Amino acid sequence: MNYDSDAAVPPAGSVFAVPDPATAGIEPVTLHAALSRVAHGAPDRSAVLSTRFAPLDHRGLQQMIEQTRHQLRLAGFGRDARIGVLLPEAPQAAVAIIAVACSAVAVPLDPRLGPAELDQFLQQLPLDALLISSDGDQQGRAAAERHGLTLISAEAAADGSPALQFDMPLAAQPAADDLPEADAPAFILRSSGTTALPKLIPFTHRNMLTAARKWQRWFGLDAGDRCLCVSAPYYSHGLKVTILTPLLTGGSVAFPLSPAVVDLHEWFESLRPSWYSAGPALHRAILEAASAHPEGLGTQRPRFASSGGAPLGQDIIDAFEQTMGFPLLEHYGSSEAAQIAVNTPTERKADTVGRPWPETLSIVDENGNPLAAGGRGEIRVRGATVMPGYLGDDTLNREVLRDGWFHTGDIGSLDEDGFLRLHGRLREVINRGGEKVSLSEVDAVLLRHPAVADAAAFAVPHQRLGQDVAAAVVLRPGMQVAAEELQRYLRGELVYFKVPRRVQIIEALPRGLTGKVLRHRLADAYLEQRSARARAAAVAEAASELEQQVLALWRRLLKTEAVGPNDNFLDCGGDSLLATEMLAELEQMLGRVIPESLLVEAETARELAARLENLANHVIPVIDFNAQPGRTPLFWFHGDFAHGGYYIRRLARLLGPQQPLTAIAPHGMDNEPIPASVQQMARERLPLILARQAQGPYRIGGYCNGALVAFEAARLLIEAGHEVEIVALIDPPTANVRPWSRAILRTLDRVLPDMQLARAYEALSRFGETSKWPYPKRFANLAWKLSRRSVRMVQQRLAGHVPTPPTARDREVRVRFLQYSLVMARYLPRRIDAPVVYFSADYTSRAWRDMGASFESYDVLGGHHRCVKDYTASIATPLRALLEEPAAAMPGQSGLMLPLTEPGERDGLVP
Secondary structure (H helix, E strand, O other): OOHHHHHOOOOOOOHHHOOOHHHOOOOOOOHHHHHHHHHHHOOOOEEEEEOOOOOEEHHHHHHHHHHHHHHHHHOOOOOOOEEEEEOOOHHHHHHHHHHHHOOOEEEEOOOOOOHHHHHHHHHHOOOOEEEEEOOOOHHHHHHHHHHOOEEEEEEEOOOOOOOEEEEOOOOOOOOOOOOOOOOOEEEEEEEOOOOOOOEEEEEEHHHHHHHHHHHHHHHOOOOOOEEEOOOOOOOHHHHHHHHHHHHHOOOEEEEOOOOOOOOHHHHHHHOOOOEEEEOHHHHHHHHHHHHHOHHHOOOOOOOEEEEOOOOOOHHHHHHHHHHHOOOEEEEEEEOOOEEEEEOOOOOOOOOOOOEEOOOOEEEEOOOOOEOOOOOOEEEEEOOOOOOOOOOOOHHHHHHHEEOOEEEEEEEEEEOOOOOEEEEEEOOOEEEEOOEEEEHHHHHHHHHOOOOEEEEEEEEEEEOOOEEEEEEEEEEOOOOOOOHHHHHHHHHOOOOHHHOOOEEEEOOOOOEOOOOOEOHHHHHHHHHHHHHHHHHHHHHOOOOOHHHHHHHHHHHHHHOOOOOOOOOOOOOOOOOHHHHHHHHHHHHHHHOOOOOOHHHHHOOOHHHHHHHHHHHHHOOOOEEEEOOOOOOOOEEEEOOOOOOOOOOHHHHHHHHOOOOOEEEEOOOOOOOOOOOOOHHHHHHHHHHHHHHHOOOOOEEEEEEOHHHHHHHHHHHHHHHOOOOEEEEEEEOOOOOOOOHHHHHHHHHHHHHOOHHHHHHHHHHHHHHHOOOOOOHHHHHHHHHHHHHHHHHHHHHHHHOOOOOOOOOHHHHHHHHHHHHHHHHHHOOOOOOOOOEEEEEEOOOOOHHHOOOOOEEEEEEOOOHHHHOOOOOHHHHHHHHHHHHHOHHHHOOOOOOOOOOOOOOOOHHHOOO
């Protein structure tokens, strides 16, 4: 087969093989034509799904594509205009990139870029406009001003989907409404290379469509397939493989809440993908999550998963497939040529990256001569998926594009069956868990530091990432600087994954006869030092019980016993995914939210344990999430005095990075005294709110007992003359507001001792948890529970059963619960002049509907105890909409946000 046969006809049933009647017999050659065909054939089929946004179907995606083209042309941007896309939310970024690419040239930008890297990129590739989020992207605005770029502002769609509404200035003369041509760039990506500057890779419409056809043929994809996208849309693999390929085949792409936090139920059961593709680090994280928490795995499984970017050991593949129940298949690709070789479910071989597309790959020696099977040499590829050439680098193009072949710089071999094996890289670029890092780029930044005379970055092996970055520096005579200070400097100049995990200060760099730095010698010396530290760690002893617990957790997560008190988590093989898992386990172990800054500040296990000891002995009443200066925070009384409110971290993520959230802990944590009234609780926490926001309008909310304190705090703010914009209550008890239960509580308070009053309130509250049931069913349930309890007690006595005594922590939480029950039993809230929104899990909202100036309620999933931990999204989705459009969405206004219950069902009322 000639290499031009990349565009071979795909299998019947694919979108490429099902023509639109209006374009029968015409094969799509641009993204616009292909996606238009999909939308015409199945407009109502889902296109983009996500945990954070409402679904977007192919009709909605096509409408956004057409609207974007219309706006771009009116703004004077023709089909050759380069539009930078700098958006933090992956689903919105993906949709924006696609919409722009169908009309002009999209330039995806990493929102994590610092000002220096962003300026460097914009100088290297001049843009015509920069598309940013409308809600506070100050860095993007500043960059646009510095470089004289037209600013396009993106607003979230009113329907809650990841579609966007653009605001861009009108031009004096609209641009011609021509569609891009097949061999014009659809998007321009940046890739780390052998120089300090990234390489600019244009990928054409023909490149992309051919790449999608290949993947479709390899894996038999059709319109019923859905890809879980856990790769960033501004990287080649994420955009080409996991976003555009499923959409071009007529299927859908699904985005989880966070690709950095493995949530098995969300990823596989809720989003229901049929396949996904990612780097080895993420596959390992999924395997570890499934092994540690098998109960999180449901019945839904993808058909296959694909892995690329770095080697994945056969032992990991075998363990993954045994645990997850579907194949994990390695592939090989590059930003310049898309996917080159793949293992498929029907054709695979261990320790290979699969078979290449016929007649598109060869292995050559140093003189460019093809090698026989088994011979090791440079991999070169050709075909319709290969880019036309790097932008602005003719010298590099002459080096890598020769005689119709692209020379990858990778070393490989083909076996007798045509399967490809990889053996390393010719160029000094490392792959850190799927992130490409140019060592010379790190060198160049280090050499800009005034104290550094010489510097060299080098690769070191990493248990999970495959490779990581370290560096060695030589200081100028008379200069003194600590390694930690150099790392802080690098963090201000580079994306975090390029910052070396360890910087060593040495007397001289090892060099060869030609003067070239021998990076492998630096790596060897580093590994010897690490081995010495591991040997020392094996005999080191922990100084405290908490230090022992931290070390035990590290050793389990890192899967090695060679970790000591003075070791660094990242240096021993940890990464951001494991650090997130460690944080979650520490929070459960200590029963409280832990600030993420604690992990950054603690260099060693000993330092972390000391900081955790300090945290355990001192109450931290507030923790801030999603810091966004200038934006109105949501003050949240989390109400969880048993587990420290660690559900807050997920709620903050679901509300989005643009919504600041300040979590306020309940009283009674550790040794903090519990005030005698809800009013006093609110008064004591009020200064924490005023210290962060001196004037209104305020946003207040809370869960359970925290909801009562939040309600009272809102009343105090209103009495002080402040405006309260919203009071959000998650399932607070109804005994405090129902007229009959309030009368009972007043009476019982006069005649019962404190603890009996607390238990009476507890019983009323539990009865209220069934308030959505009809009264006959509620009383029958109460009678059944009482009789069951009596029967169980008799059976236990007859059997001589001795109940397991409660633990010290159980007793502590029980005492605290009764103290809170007593306080809440005496709280009789008064109506406030503020909008109240009620999220009803077990308690009906009807009793609360007259407690605010306006009222709205939403039914949420999971019941009272699980709604905030396991079903946070059912709360966060409507709450986020209310916070983003408070004036339009609040009750009594003409907003588009609808309650989750029908009017007749809301509050349990009969229509």
